[in-house]
Amino acid sequence: MDVCEVSAGELRAALARREVSAAEVLEAVLDRADRLSEPLNPFAVRLDGRARAAAAGADLALARGTGGPLCGLPVTIKDSHYLAGVSAASGSRALVDFVPAQTSAAVERLEAAGAVIFAKTTTPEFCYFGITESPVNGRTSNPWDLGRTPGGSSGGAGAAVAAGLGPLALGGDGGGSIRIPAAFCGVVGFKPTFGLVPREPCSPGWKTLVSYGPLARSVDDARLALRERPFQVMDVSLFGHMGLKPDAAYAAVVDIARACHRFRGDLGILWHNDEVLRTARQKRWYAELIAAVTAPTRA
Numbered sequence: 001m002d003v004c005e006v007s008a009g010e011l012r013a014a015l016a017r018r019e020v021s022a023a024e025v026l027e028a029v030l031d032r033a034d035r036l037s038e039p040l041n042p043f044a045v046r047l048d049g050r051a052r053a054a055a056a057g058a059d060l061a062l063a064r065g066t067g068g069p070l071c072g073l074p075v076t077i078k079d080s081h082y083l084a085g086v087s088a089a090s091g092s093r094a095l096v097d098f099v100p101a102q103t104s105a106a107v108e109r110l111e112a113a114g115a116v117i118f119a120k121t122t123t124p125e126f127c128y129f130g131i132t133e134s135p136v137n138g139r140t141s142n143p144w145d146l147g148r149t150p151g152g153s154s155g156g157a158g159a160a161v162a163a164g165l166g167p168l169a170l171g172g173d174g175g176g177s178i179r180i181p182a183a184f185c186g187v188v189g190f191k192p193t194f195g196l197v198p199r200e201p202c203s204p205g206w207k208t209l210v211s212y213g214p215l216a217r218s219v220d221d222a223r224l225a226l227r228e229r230p231f232q233v234m235d236v237s238l239f240g241h242m243g244l245k246p247d248a249a250y251a252a253v254v255d256i257a258r259a260c261h262r263f264r265g266d267l268g269i270l271w272h273n274d275e276v277l278r279t280a281r282q283k284r285w286y287a288e289l290i291a292a293v294t295a296p297t298r299a
Contacts, residue, residue, distance in 0.1 A: 003028045008073055008167035008221040015062055015072040022058035022072030026051055026116055029074045033119070033165050040163055041140045042156040043119040044079035045087055051118035058114050069224070071114025074166040077107055078154055079120045079137075080127050081170060081212070082201055090203070091125040091134025105198035106170060106212045121156030121169060126205065130180050132156055142184060151184035153177040154215065158185035161215045168225050172199075174210040182215055188222045189215040 003011060003025045014020050030048055037043060051074070061067040077083065080090040082100040089095040111117065125134045132140040132155025140155050142148040143163040150159040154171030158181025161169050171178040173191035182189030190213060197212040214225035 002164075004032050004164035006167075007218050008070075008216060008224055011167060012070070012073060012224075015058075016067070018062065022055040022062065022116060023052070025072060026055040026074055026118060029118065029164075029166055032163075036143075036163055036165065039141060039146055040143055040159050041138055042121055042150075042159040042163070042165060043076075044089065044091070044122045044137050044156065045120040047086065047118055047120070051116050054111070054116045058116060061114060068112065068114035070110065070168075073115050073168060074118050075110060075115040076119045076121045076157060076160050076166050076169045077110070077117055078127075078157055078170060078172050079123050080172060080203060081107055081120070082203075083107055083117070083120070086120065088120075088203075089136050090127055091123045091136050093135055096136060100201065102201045104202055104212075105200060109198070110170065115168070118166065119160070121154065121160055123153045123156065127153035127172065127174075127177060129153060130176060132159075132181075144186065149184065151180035151182075154181045154189070155184075157215050158182055158187055158189065161185070161187045161217055167217060167221055169215040170212060171215050172210050172212050174206045177210075178213050178215060187215055187217050188219055189213065190222070192226065 001010075001014065001020070003014075003020060006014070011020075011025065015022060015025070030051075033043070033046070055072065058067060058072040061071055080088060082088055082102055082104040084101055084103045085099060087096070088098055088100050107117070122132050122137045122140045123134065124132050125136075130152045131149040132152040133149075140150055140159055142150040143159050149155065150162075154169070154173070154177050157169035157171045157178075160166055162185040171181070171189060173179060173189075176191075178189040178191055181187075192211045192213040194209075194211050199210065199212055214222050216222040216225060
């Protein structure tokens, strides 16, 4: 079994059966990354040491039978995504010294599910273009034809997944930034419904437009990423950004949750903005929201 080319689902099953260790999988991916990084240039930041520690922890969890749904899987995140203590330059010289103190909620949920984050992927400057080339990281190439672009702005993510550098990647999409690289690189990627995947803390740019979502080599793997807890979430603060007052925002979210629950009993509400939970009425509505989406599925 080539651990760099099998699907995320197959790899997770092999890890659970202890046919291969998370440490072995990571080393195979890092070795491949060493060989392919120069021609492809898909990574803004390598996190080898951090990833090795995470893989060791994943192996302990797998040995105890307590590993999460993504336990031991090598995953990349986009350079614009916040990871505490790691640069988030987004391809811009203006941000080369910017190191966030907090981690984006989506990234936290990836790691909580056992994902081993081993790199941050390249973007164009400020993630503003449909190709991936920046003054900080240079040009990222398409693994199918090095003379062509992988698209953008999640171009490094698309190139990495297509080249077998991790079966899953977390991208971001405002105007095609997951969909374009997925199309150019021959992988699966889509823009999830706005608010489905938690972003904050994050860059204030494109705050009411960008959605975070997965890139993968198969529909099943994208489904695995989206359905598991790292992605299954609704950001109830988005209504505030759209101009609704807190009372109206919570009423709208409860109505939407109840409507969705008729079709999806597994809808998860895992994140909220404490700043808008100010009144007893709002807290009651939030409790109703949680009850609405955690009750047994109705026919």
